[in-house]
Amino acid sequence: MDTSESGAITLLPPFSDRDRWTAEGWCPMERTLELIGTRSAMVLLREVFYGAGRFDDIVRRAGVTPAIAAKRLRQLVDGDLLERKPYRDPGQRTRNEYVLTDRGRQLFPIVVALMHFGDHLPREHEATIALSHANCGAELVPEVRCAAGHEVPLRQSAASIVRPTENPARGRR
Amino acid sequence: MDTSESGAITLLPPFSDRDRWTAEGWCPMERTLELIGTRSAMVLLREVFYGAGRFDDIVRRAGVTPAIAAKRLRQLVDGDLLERKPYRDPGQRTRNEYVLTDRGRQLFPIVVALMHFGDHLPREHEATIALSHANCGAELVPEVRCAAGHEVPLRQSAASIVRPTENPARGRR
């Protein structure tokens, strides 16, 4: 079962170029990138993950211009990653704030994985931001497991094409 | 310890705009995006993760033009995510192939997280590609845990600024 020597996802069956998984949205990664594949989308989402809700806060903390922030936030709302939620402080007028939708919260592993990778990049003495488990203080780590709970290293991972009527992963569930 | 109502990373201490973590490479996420923040970088890496090594294969399968492929691959090599490894089939002349470096392999959780998210996006009857554990067939799932092994949901995660001489996570290791 050790597929090749060291570092690649096994293709099941070894699919060829004929499969053209590049074409219109085949690749799940590209579908994701269509939603969050810009720098501005990610930094705006980052601020919402950090608890910013009001437009002004998000914009200032994300460090982007209001123009692209507005445009990108609209796309994120359209993509059902964020929603604008009416909200009122007692005695204040009603405001809208941007909050993560259920789908947006599913980006959490992506956010953690991106931050973790950057955190462990060599850096020349600059400050950084580390994520930790609030309950125990230990560093957050993105892991790849299977639904059965096994930790899965790169060499034990397999990719299979799933057509609408077929089953994933060699037919086994 | 349940930080706020539902969906945000707790900031420890609640850092303000004064901290300007936006500035030059503070945010680890942005450092990562500097390396892999383009669509072409990701689709090229995807093909290398899928085992493609030769320039031609990568280009054709990734569906990008040779021009930008060459440019991006050079950047990925410069960023120490890929390396060009001389290689020879018996009886053939020596070739170069692109392979993941140790650092490149660390992108695995990011790749899985991006694919997993895209895989669970609503799609209209198109085919997709699913990742699974070669050993047991179960679907791959990106998880967020802490170094102590606890599974960490969004609401239990905390972010803290780490300056060169300080310790992460409220000083606890």
Add this chain to the structure above:
DNA sequence: CTGTATCCCAGCGGATACTG
């Protein structure tokens, strides 16, 4: 406070053609 509207430029990325 929450955005819009313009202007502008750099870079991404496709197409096509060409070299060692």
Add this chain to the structure above:
DNA sequence: CAGTATCCGCTGGGATACAG
């Protein structure tokens, strides 16, 4: 086979100014 070179449109994203 492994790239380069050139042309070019599109968009991302900064700056500045304005509007409800």
